[in-house]
Amino acid sequence: MSAVVKVNPIACEAYGYCAELLPELVTLDEWGYPIVDGRPMPRHLVELALRAAKDCPRRAFLVEESAESPSRRGGRPRTR
Amino acid sequence: MPTATTDPTAGTRSAGAGTSSSRGDDQVRPTLLAGWHAHRRADLAAHVAYHGAPPLPRRGDTSWAERFAGVVDASGLTGRGGAAFPSATKLGNVRSARGRPTLVVNAMEGEPASAKDKVLLSCVPHLVLDGAELAACALDAGLIVVCVPDAHDDTAAAVQRAVVERVGTGHAPVPVEVVRPPGRYVGGEESALVSWLNGGPGAPTWRPDKRRPLAIGRGAALVHNAETLAHMALVARHGPASFRATGSPEAPGTSLVTVSGGVEHPGVYEIAMGTALGAIVNRARPTDDVKAVLTGGFGGSWVPAAALGTAYTPRAMAEVGGVVGAGVLVVLTRGTCGIAETARVARYMAGESAGQCGPCVFGLPSVADDLELLAFGTADPSLLARLEMRVAAVEGRGACRHPDGVARMVRSALAVFATDAAAHAARGPCAFAGTASVLPSITFLSPNRARAGSGGRA
Numbered sequence: 001m002s003a004v005v006k007v008n009p010i011a012c013e014a015y016g017y018c019a020e021l022l023p024e025l026v027t028l029d030e031w032g033y034p035i036v037d038g039r040p041m042p043r044h045l046v047e048l049a050l051r052a053a054k055d056c057p058r059r060a061f062l063v064e065e066s067a068e069s070p071s072r073r074g075g076r077p078r079t080r
Numbered sequence: 081m082p083t084a085t086t087d088p089t090a091g092t093r094s095a096g097a098g099t100s101s102s103r104g105d106d107q108v109r110p111t112l113l114a115g116w117h118a119h120r121r122a123d124l125a126a127h128v129a130y131h132g133a134p135p136l137p138r139r140g141d142t143s144w145a146e147r148f149a150g151v152v153d154a155s156g157l158t159g160r161g162g163a164a165f166p167s168a169t170k171l172g173n174v175r176s177a178r179g180r181p182t183l184v185v186n187a188m189e190g191e192p193a194s195a196k197d198k199v200l201l202s203c204v205p206h207l208v209l210d211g212a213e214l215a216a217c218a219l220d221a222g223l224i225v226v227c228v229p230d231a232h233d234d235t236a237a238a239v240q241r242a243v244v245e246r247v248g249t250g251h252a253p254v255p256v257e258v259v260r261p262p263g264r265y266v267g268g269e270e271s272a273l274v275s276w277l278n279g280g281p282g283a284p285t286w287r288p289d290k291r292r293p294l295a296i297g298r299g300a301a302l303v304h305n306a307e308t309l310a311h312m313a314l315v316a317r318h319g320p321a322s323f324r325a326t327g328s329p330e331a332p333g334t335s336l337v338t339v340s341g342g343v344e345h346p347g348v349y350e351i352a353m354g355t356a357l358g359a360i361v362n363r364a365r366p367t368d369d370v371k372a373v374l375t376g377g378f379g380g381s382w383v384p385a386a387a388l389g390t391a392y393t394p395r396a397m398a399e400v401g402g403v404v405g406a407g408v409l410v411v412l413t414r415g416t417c418g419i420a421e422t423a424r425v426a427r428y429m430a431g432e433s434a435g436q437c438g439p440c441v442f443g444l445p446s447v448a449d450d451l452e453l454l455a456f457g458t459a460d461p462s463l464l465a466r467l468e469m470r471v472a473a474v475e476g477r478g479a480c481r482h483p484d485g486v487a488r489m490v491r492s493a494l495a496v497f498a499t500d501a502a503a504h505a506a507r508g509p510c511a512f513a514g515t516a517s518v519l520p521s522i523t524f525l526s527p528n529r530a531r532a533g534s535g536g537r538a
Contacts, residue, residue, distance in 0.1 A: 009437035010286050010479050029473045031442040064288075 002040040004066040005049055009033075011060035018061045021052040040066050110318045111326070111334050112310050113350045116203040122238065124245040127206035134210040135316050136253055137217050145218040152312060154320035156332045161186055161268070161305030162376075162405040164394045167312065170302065171218060179299035183216040183254070184277065185226040187235070187306040188261065188268025191377040192428070193408045193520045196336035197306045199348040201228065201235045204310065205242035209256065211309030214316050216254040219302060224256040227273055229263025236260060265378075265432035269480050270294060270303040272434070277301070283434040284480035305406070307336055328354030331393035335407050339364035341374070341518045342413035351392065357402070358388030361411055368413035372496050376403025377410075378425050379485020381492040382418065401492055410519060417512040418497035419504050422490060423451035424517050429486045439477035444486055446470050451490065455513055459505045468494070 005025055007018075014032035025041055026034045041049060049063045115130035116122070137144035153168035185208065187197040200208055212224045226243075228236040239258050246252040261267055261276045269284045274294040276282030294301040304312075311333060315323045324332040331353040340346040343364035351360050361370060370385045380403040383390070387400040394404045412418060430444035450467040453459055467490070475487040494501055503510060 006288060008286050008479075009439065009477060012438060014438055029439060029443075029477075030446075030470075031438055033438040033442075033477070035473075035477070 002043070002066050003046050003049065003063050004038055004040050005036050005052075006038065006062045006064055007034050007036055008058075008060045008062065011058045013058050013060070015057050017055050017057070018052045021055065022048055025049065026052075034061070110314050110322060111350055112200065112204060112207065112307070112314070112336065115207070122203055122205055122242070124206055124242070124249065124251070127204070131207070131210075131314075131317060134214060134251070134313055136213065136251075145220070148214060148218045148316060151320055152315060155311075155315045155323040156320070157308065157311050157315060157323065158331070158394075159305055160307035160311070160335060160406065164404065167304070167308055170304070171215065179295070179297075180222040181219045181300040181302055182277075182296040183212055183219060183221040183224045184270075184273065184296075184301055184303040185212050185224065185306055185309060186268055186270065186273060186303050187226065187228050187239075188263065188273060189229065189406075190263060190265040190268045190432075191379075191406060191408055192265075193340050193374075193377050193410050194338045194406055196338050196348050196407060198232065198235050199336065200306050200310055201226075202238045205239050206246070206251075207310040207313050208239075208306045209242055209246065210251075210313035210316075211311070212256070212304075213251070213253055214312055215302065215304060215309060221254060221302070222299070224254050225277060225296075226256060226258045227261055227268075227277075228258060229267065230260040231263050264434075265429070266434050266480060266482050269482075270301075271480070273303060274301050283436055284478075284482075286479035307407075326352045328391065328393055330354075330395055331404075335392075335404075337392075337407040337409060339409045339411065340520045341409075341411035342367045342370075342416065343411050346520075354391045354393050354396075356388065357383070357390050357392050357397070357409075360392060361388065361409060364411070366411055366413055368415060370411055371414050371416065372412045372418055373402075374410035374412065374421075374425070374489070375408070376405030377408035377485075378429055379482065379489060380405055380408065381488050382412075382422070382496040383492070384496045401495070403488075412518065415512055416515055416518060417455065417500065417510050418493060419451070419500050420455040420509075420513040420515075421517060421519055422493035422497070423448065423455040424519055426451050426486060426490060429482070429489075433482060434480070437478040437483075439474050440483040443470060443474035443477070444483060447474065447486065447490060454501065454504050456509055458508055464494075464501065464505055 016032055018034050019026040019028045026036055029035055053061045053063045118130055119126040149168055149171050157167045158164040159167055187201055189197040216224050226239055236258055243256045261282055266272050266284055271285040272282050275285055277296050327333045333353055334350050335353050336348050337351055337360055338348050343366050345364045349363055372382050372384050374382050381401055383400055383402040390396050390400045397404050426448040430448045433440045433444055435441055447470050450463055471487045471490050474483040
């Protein structure tokens with residue numbers, strides 16, 4: 001099991017805390033709304049991601065379990 | 081604009097037997113509008129005289145639902161509301177859900193360039209109701225809800241008449257209610273519709289897991305497009321082979337297509353799936369040489385005239401960058417500006433955002449701003465790059481697919497009208513940018529410009 005972040009676009013009001021805490025996973029568009037890629041995240045970021053979820057004033061930043069393995073980051077298709 | 085909005089039959093005049101199209105076979109087929117063409121009457125007696133009674137289940141026939149689902153599966157029928165999802169799969173999903181389901185007939189048709197739901201419900205309401213009742217029986221649904229936009233009084237009255245006619249005839253196994261949700265662009269999106277039916281605001285909801293069925297009260301909701309249900313009524317009567325006799329193996333059956341824009345006879349045509357795009361366009365008599373066609377509606381995709389030979393099926397159209405969707409074609413003829421028309425569509429779509437998701441609320445007006453600058457103003461050197469970036473920034477970022485549709489439409493415009501876009505960026509608006517629009521939305525928004533819109537020799 002691994003984790004992915006999701007943004008509930010209806011709840012999100014562009015506070016931007018998630019991007020500040022987690023620049024590795026979240027960038028902001030020109031209107032201040034977070035862009036996430038929906039891919040499984042490396043294990044060392046899970047704790048930060050959970051904190052970002054807790055800190056989101058709109059509870060729009062979500063961390064969910066994913067069945068996919070967290071191996072595909074940094075543009076390389078298959079690491080293992 | 082589609083004449084069907086004022087006279088539902090105007091555009092269907094040449095449909096009928098034409099559904100056999102390129103097969104050169106004049107045999108009368110059990111098609112959606114055949115009954116209408118034979119009798120020009122929408123009442124129950126005319127309907128039953130032409131099509132016969134619908135094969136509703138006998139009391140105690142426990143295997144009927146299974147057989148019905150099997151017949152729909154074998155027909156290869158796919159949803160005609162836009163997603164082209166296999167109808168039998170959709171029946172199965174809800175049948176396995178808990179609670180007594182509601183069958184929702186989606187005739188919301190928020191797309192300004194579409195008129196097929198209006199035509200179906202005005203000309204053959206009993207075919208739609210047959211299909212709804214069959215699907216409702218298959219699901220053991222407790223209620224059928226027919227959704228007609230609040231502004232479409234004539235259509236709602238036509239369905240209501242049909243519903244009343246059926247009471248006490250044995251054609252009404254499940255109670256039917258006609259309801260009038262707000263008729264905006266995203267109003268027909270199924271989660272928006274179900275939200276409204278549950279007493280909510282009628283805006284799309286965020287559904288990370290789309291496999292979970294929607295619910296009305298405690299039961300599941302099965303939302304079917306009106307045309308899909310009308311096809312089901314024919315499939316149940318005549319069997320899968322009859323349905324597959326028209327169309328292509330990949331996309332069987334007929335489909336209703338609304339043709340508008342630079343044509344002499346805008347309206348709704350019933351065509352065999354797989355008919356060449358150009359042949360469909362020609363039935364509406366373009367007013368001049370065709371330059372491009374907006375396929376799939378305002379959230380669809382432009383295809384160039386070079387694609388007119390393409391078979392009208394979801395797969396073949398996708399190969400040339402087009403969209404079948406809910407069967408919408410807007411024809412752009414020579415002497416019009418694709419960039420200007422695209423800017424108008426984008427501005428309209430920006431105004432039709434449900435206003436919930438930031439990237440849609442802010443992104444779509446930004447995209448429209450850039451396009452208007454490109455179409456009618458003076459483009460700054462970074463405009464095209466910025467526009468492409470903004471299009472990418474709105475895609476996939478909403479709760480519903482509204483921004484995705486706009487992104488697709490604008491991208492296709494920048495590809496199909498690439499030469500025009502470059503010329504506008506370098507030298508300002510072309511000679512045709514100020515020409516009145518041929519788009520149905522523009523005539524819809526400003527009726528006094530409607531007559532000036534065809535731009536050709538009409």
